[in-house]
Amino acid sequence: MTRSRFSAETSADPPHWQEILAPPQNETPEQREARKQREARDASHSRRIDEELRADAAEQKKTKEAIKVLLLGQAHAGKSTVIKNLQLAYAKDEWLEERMSWKVVIQLNLARAVNTIIDAIHEELESGAETSLDNTHKMLSLKLGPLRNVQAELEAGLGSASIDDPDAQDADMFAQCDPDTMISVTPPPRDDTPSPHGEFYVNNNMRWQQALKKITPSRSPRAVEDAPPHLRKHVKALEDVTEVLAGCRDEIRTLWKDSVVKALLKSRPDIKLEDSSPFFLADVDRIATTTYEPSDDDVLRCRLRTTAVQEYSFTLAKKDWIFYDFSGSRSARAGWFSYFDDVTAVIFLAPVSVFDEVDETGTNRLRDSMSLWKTLCSEKLLMRAQLVLFLNKCDVLDHKLKSTKAQIKDYFPSFKDRSNDTKTVCKYFRTYFYEIMQQCSPKTGAAVPRTLFAHYTTAVDKKQTAYTLNAVKDAIVRDYLETAKFI
Incomplete structure (x- = not known):
């Protein structure tokens, strides 16, 4: 049989890999120890790569075999609320773990609703038209003024890069905020006070929830004391927000029950409150307290717009499911088709x-x-x-x-x-x-x-x-x- 050129050339002088890989004969004890440590590191690194490759392959197989469901619809259709219902029904432990983190969002929803109504009162008073609003409403607006700062600081803390531009990129500021200035109830260092009419949004639901888990006030004072200094400061800042809302509770109740204000809102279809706003405003005596903890219904009703695609995994009927929650804004719809x-x-x-x-x-x-x-x-x-x-x-x-x-x-x-x-x-x-x-x-x-x-x-x-x-x-x-x- 004619042997290949490769085999003929190599068979004459076969490599002796044991000799090639053998340590130098004159290796010192120090060199031998350094070599063994290096070989151990290389072997460990190789094992990690193999484990990551196996994990990636398993994840890809799992994803490929999963039941994939797209949640689609225009903005404000209720897609995120459906996701919350799925979590409540099929991921109860995770739901209970995250429920407290929604307190900040509920407080923001309440503050925004009040500020929207106050803006309507100001516009009516400054229009020069005949109105039933009087000095009582002016004083009420002044007393509720601190909620403007509460809204601004909660939005800054949650992570919006732009309040008025819903199509802006890089919407998540929460991770970029300086830990010493992330949330405070002092006026923000800027001239433009955010309008409650421009819808607030975050880029990623997961990131703000993970961040808030670290700074949501703990039920255990010892846990707060043992936390790092910057986290203790965040806890204190959120407690200050809660104190401000509690201090405005009577005025919020008076505002919402005022018949003249109700008539104004009814006569102004251009003033858009969130569907959930009446729920939170009517229940202000429960929500605007220092001991408030969100209920399931509170979390289902609160609103926080996201701009990026959110992916959620569940196990239903012994099968893996992946739900994709898409932004319904016009600028985001083109991205649906890739899924x-x-x-x-x-x-x-x-x-x-x-x-x-x-x-x-x-x-x-x-x-x-x-x-x-x-x-x-x-x-x-x-x-x-x-x-x-x-x-x-x-x-x-x-x-x-x-x-x-x-x-x-x-x-x-x-x-x-x-x-x-x-x-x-x-x-x-x-x-x-x-x-x-x-x-x-x-x-x-x-x-x-x-x-x-x-x-x-x-x-x-x-x-x-x-x-x-x-x-x-x-x-x-x-x-x-x-x-x-x-x-």
């Missing part, structure tokens, strides 16, 4: 209560949801994904229909002369979204038409939402198994 590949299901939230509202572009907000829904239904990458529709904020819709003269037919002419009650309206919008799906879904030639799981939801109602999510979970698992041909 459409290999998706098991899409939960789309459409807030039906916004049928009479317009966004910053002048577009009817519910029609904007319908336009987004049309885009998702027609997307070929989602052709095999299970579609789940949450017609959300039915409670807000019910209140609006009962407390105002708003008529659905004025915004959706095809509603015609149907009864303007919540049940009829919800059924109409469900049919509307279903018909969009039928008309816009890609033609596959499948014998069974595309199915839609639609639910009327109030995401802040934890009992109802837990029931709905359980039904959705079962439907998604069944569809997942059918697709995998296991049943």
Whole structure:
């Protein structure tokens, strides 16, 4: 047999690796010890690399096999509230561990709501128009002035790089703040006082929660005493914020119950309070206290906008699930499409209560949801994904229909002369979204038409939402198994 050139050349003088790797014959004891330490370090480093590679491979396999669900919808649709409900139902220990960290966000929501109302009072008084507001309201505004600084400092501490520009990048300042100046109740070192009308946001939900876990006031005084000095200072700063809110409790209650203020807010549709604001304002005697601890309902109702994609992992029905919570702002929607590949299901939230509202572009907000829904239904990458529709904020819709003269037919002419009650309206919008799906879904030639799981939801109602999510979970698992041909 003819031997290869390589084997012929090497076989004549085979390498003796033992000789090559053997230590020098004249190695001193000191050199031998240094060599052994170096070899041990190299071996340890090699093992770490191998372990990391195995862990990465296992994580990639786990991610590939996980049930992936996208939570989509416009801003303020209720996506993050659904995530909170999932945590409450399926990650109870983590939920309980993080619940106290939401206290700062709830306090911020309360301060922003009050400042929004105070701004409306100032505008009315300075407009020169005839008004029922008087010196009592002026004095009330002055007494509530400290809440302006509370809002500014809580926002700075939580981590917004820009209050008025929701599309700004580098939104997380929390990790960049000097530990000695991160939170304080003194006026911020800038001239422009933040307006409560510009929506505050953070870039990443995980980072601010991790940071706040370190500085949330502990129930144990000893734990605070044993903490590092800069963390003790943060705890003191948050306690000061709580003291300021508690000191303004009576004035906040008076403001919210004032009939003239209520009439002003009702006459000014341009003044937008968060859906949760009435809940917190009406319960100020419980929230604005030095002993306040958030309840589950408080956390479900509080609002904190995020701009980055948030990823959450759960184990449901003995399977790994990954939920992706996306920002619903117009500038962020283009980023949705990069996640459409290999998706098991899409939960789309459409807030039906916004049928009479317009966004910053002048577009009817519910029609904007319908336009987004049309885009998702027609997307070929989602052709095999299970579609789940949450017609959300039915409670807000019910209140609006009962407390105002708003008529659905004025915004959706095809509603015609149907009864303007919540049940009829919800059924109409469900049919509307279903018909969009039928008309816009890609033609596959499948014998069974595309199915839609639609639910009327109030995401802040934890009992109802837990029931709905359980039904959705079962439907998604069944569809997942059918697709995998296991049943």
